[in-house]
Amino acid sequence: MNTVPVTHEGNAQRLWRRFCSDSFARNGLRVVVVLFILAALAPFLANGHAIVRVADGQITFPVFRSLEPIEWRFLLYVPLAGMAYIFRRPLSRHPRRGLVVGGSFIVLVEIFLHLTHPINDPSNDRDSAASFRILPLVHYSPIETTPDQFSPPSWQHPCGTDSTGRDIAARMLHGARISLSIGFVSQGIALLIGVTMGSVAGYYRGWTDIGICRFIEIMDCFPTLLLILVVISFTGSQNNMFCIMAVIGVTNWTGAARLVRGEFLRLSAQPFTLAAKAVGASDLRIILRHLLPNSLGPILIVGTFGVASAILLESSLSFLGFGMQAPTPSWGDILSESRRYIDFAWWLAFFPGLAILVTIMSYNFVGEGLRDAVDPRLRVK
Amino acid sequence: MSTPLLRVENLGIHFGPLNDPVKAVDGISFGMEAGETLAVVGESGSGKSVTALALTRLLASPPARIVSGRIEFEGSDTLLLSESELQALRGKQIAYIFQEPGSSLNPVFTIGYQIREAIELHRPEVDDVTAEIIRALDTVGIREPAKRLDDYPHQLSGGMQQRVMIAMALACQPRLLVADEPTTALDVTIQKQIMDLLKELKRTSNMAIMLITHNFGLVSDFADRVAVMFRGRIVETGPTAEILRNPQHAYTRALIDCVPKLGQKQHRLKVIDYAGID
Numbered sequence: 001m002n003t004v005p006v007t008h009e010g011n012a013q014r015l016w017r018r019f020c021s022d023s024f025a026r027n028g029l030r031v032v033v034v035l036f037i038l039a040a041l042a043p044f045l046a047n048g049h050a051i052v053r054v055a056d057g058q059i060t061f062p063v064f065r066s067l068e069p070i071e072w073r074f075l076l077y078v079p080l081a082g083m084a085y086i087f088r089r090p091l092s093r094h095p096r097r098g099l100v101v102g103g104s105f106i107v108l109v110e111i112f113l114h115l116t117h118p119i120n121d122p123s124n125d126r127d128s129a130a131s132f133r134i135l136p137l138v139h140y141s142p143i144e145t146t147p148d149q150f151s152p153p154s155w156q157h158p159c160g161t162d163s164t165g166r167d168i169a170a171r172m173l174h175g176a177r178i179s180l181s182i183g184f185v186s187q188g189i190a191l192l193i194g195v196t197m198g199s200v201a202g203y204y205r206g207w208t209d210i211g212i213c214r215f216i217e218i219m220d221c222f223p224t225l226l227l228i229l230v231v232i233s234f235t236g237s238q239n240n241m242f243c244i245m246a247v248i249g250v251t252n253w254t255g256a257a258r259l260v261r262g263e264f265l266r267l268s269a270q271p272f273t274l275a276a277k278a279v280g281a282s283d284l285r286i287i288l289r290h291l292l293p294n295s296l297g298p299i300l301i302v303g304t305f306g307v308a309s310a311i312l313l314e315s316s317l318s319f320l321g322f323g324m325q326a327p328t329p330s331w332g333d334i335l336s337e338s339r340r341y342i343d344f345a346w347w348l349a350f351f352p353g354l355a356i357l358v359t360i361m362s363y364n365f366v367g368e369g370l371r372d373a374v375d376p377r378l379r380v381k
Numbered sequence: 382m383s384t385p386l387l388r389v390e391n392l393g394i395h396f397g398p399l400n401d402p403v404k405a406v407d408g409i410s411f412g413m414e415a416g417e418t419l420a421v422v423g424e425s426g427s428g429k430s431v432t433a434l435a436l437t438r439l440l441a442s443p444p445a446r447i448v449s450g451r452i453e454f455e456g457s458d459t460l461l462l463s464e465s466e467l468q469a470l471r472g473k474q475i476a477y478i479f480q481e482p483g484s485s486l487n488p489v490f491t492i493g494y495q496i497r498e499a500i501e502l503h504r505p506e507v508d509d510v511t512a513e514i515i516r517a518l519d520t521v522g523i524r525e526p527a528k529r530l531d532d533y534p535h536q537l538s539g540g541m542q543q544r545v546m547i548a549m550a551l552a553c554q555p556r557l558l559v560a561d562e563p564t565t566a567l568d569v570t571i572q573k574q575i576m577d578l579l580k581e582l583k584r585t586s587n588m589a590i591m592l593i594t595h596n597f598g599l600v601s602d603f604a605d606r607v608a609v610m611f612r613g614r615i616v617e618t619g620p621t622a623e624i625l626r627n628p629q630h631a632y633t634r635a636l637i638d639c640v641p642k643l644g645q646k647q648h649r650l651k652v653i654d655y656a657g658i659d
Contacts, residue, residue, distance in 0.1 A: 206443065271479055271484040272484060272485050272486060272487045272488070274434075274439065274485075275479055275485040275486070275487075275546070277439055277471065278437070278439055278472065278476070278477040278479075279471065279472040279476075279498070279499045279553075280470070280471035280473060280499075280502050280503060281468070281498070281502065282468055289498075290487055293489045293490070294487070
């Protein structure tokens with residue numbers, strides 16, 4: 001007699017298995033992860049200072065001296081990981097609380113670090129005497145100007161240099177951090193607003209719903225780019241990275257709000273919402289603990305697509321000259337500069353354009369993979 | 382005579398437009414003693430579920446409007462309670478079991494987690510919650526309850542899911558259990574098991590049970606008293622045996638006749654003749 005194997009996998013595991021069965025989604029996720037690793041390690045990959053230098057019988061690590069406060073992220077995360085390891089027992093007893101504490105700590109560190117300008121030290125020690133040294137892969141810092149302007153891609157400058165002789169590869173590596181973190185943080189802000197609005201509208205219905213829906217429609221009437229430009233022109237010269245993230249986030253939450261509202265309308269009519277109410281759960285508890293986990297799939301999907309569009313939006317802003325301030329590298333900024341020299345310096349447009357294309361495409365593949373994994377009707381077996 | 386556990390007086394619940402309302406519940410009154418089992422019998426739309434939900438104000442309003450009456454539970458009117466007092470009442474004093482066990486359990490959480498939530502909400506004094514969950518699952522006849530804690534609702538059969546719902550309701554030791562058609566979505570053998578379980582619970586605990594059903598077949602050997610509802614009114618109420626033996630109202634007779642009897646030759650099932658009742 002055959003026994004039927006009982007699968008003991010949760011929704012998350014099933015989702016993950018379905019997601020991984022889609023090769024586009026799988027590889028898209030890989031590319032995104034690689035991009036994040038490259039972006040995180042940017043100061044160690046593109047820097048004018050040697051990683052290890054041996055001179056006069058002394059071993060020094062010059063790369064750490066040139067680090068901006070923002071680079072100390074790693075040095076903040078290492079003790080964080082250590083703390084998580086030490087407190088793993090109490091954390092595993094309350095996994096949700098641990099997740100919330102860890103998550104909010106990471107968000108705080110990130111916001112703190114992003115408020116400081118990510119500009120590298122333009123100095124270098126490439127030519128200083130040393131008996132042994134390991135230079136970073138690209139041994140130029142992103143804002144360091146060199147005499148060889150408009151040099152095409154070579155071993156020296158893998159992606160060429162721009163009008164002031166800055167290394168494009170170094171600028172792109174450092175720009176990746178800005179593009180990726182703007183995508184994530186601004187979409188995080190957008191989701192926070194959108195999910196809150198949508199869940200309140202969908203759960204309470206009635207006049208609350210009508211009010212929020214009209215507000216969403218009013219927000220949708222504004223052309224997003226124009227709205228952002230207006231807001232940025234008000235914030236004036238102090239448009240730092242956080243400001244741009246906030247503006248993109250605040251103007252892009254309506255899609256998420258609509259989706260979550262629909263999802264909550266559907267879920268709150270389900271018997272388990274009534275059952276949760278009958279057990280004595282409060283409205284807040286039902287929204288956060290019962291309905292939100294049920295609509296996590298669609299939220300994740302809309303968030304993934306949103307990250308892609310936020311990156312694109314930031315590039316467009318930089319292209320228009322409203323993005324990050326001058327010496328700070330960003331993909332859109334490199335593209336914008338390439339406009340004037342496009343007839344002979346093709347590499348100025350090609351590499352940042354390729355980076356944007358690959359990133360957006362990967363995110364969209366991940367988003368589509370998630371959508372297919374969540375919606376079994378789209379699955380082709 | 383002590384105060385009754387539950388006393389409903391002249392309860393009226395309307396839906397739809399104010400000037401021409403649909404009177405889902407039209408001025409009904411009934412009472413329940415502690416530990417008593419009352420069966421509320423009636424067809425779909427007769428207002429029995431609406432009455433049950435109104436006990437702890439679970440009806441969404443709008444669209445529902447409670448237009449008259451009072452619902453006294455242990456001496457206090459639940460219609461006048463604040464939302465937080467109601468939350469303390471729901472689950473702790475009055476627990477519910479619903480018709481569709483599959484969709485009444487949250488699909489993304491394990492059953493252990495969902496029972497834990499009920500216990501943590503209403504019985505903060507319990508130290509070993511896991512042991513309490515296992516005990517609750519054991520009470521409702523789930524074998525190897527410790528192994529089932531991490532199961533998701535979709536991994537259980539309908540009968541098991543309904544047992545979990547009952548365990549969840551029992552975990553807080555309510556004074557009144559409202560079973561809103563607990564067996565309608567289940568097949569007949571499971572229906573029997575669940576009714577046997579409820580009977581067992583009735584015998585072992587001092588919990589009052591309000592069984593809402595359209596099936597007179599379930600009522601006979603379960604309920605102490607029966608209230609028959611028809612079009613928002615209670616048309617007949619009394620001890621079960623008496624009603625079954627000597628139904629007074631035409632609708633009650635029609636309902637009793639609807640239950641197919643084994644061993645009796647019947648060519649077609651009886652259909653209620655509404656013209657005759659009106």
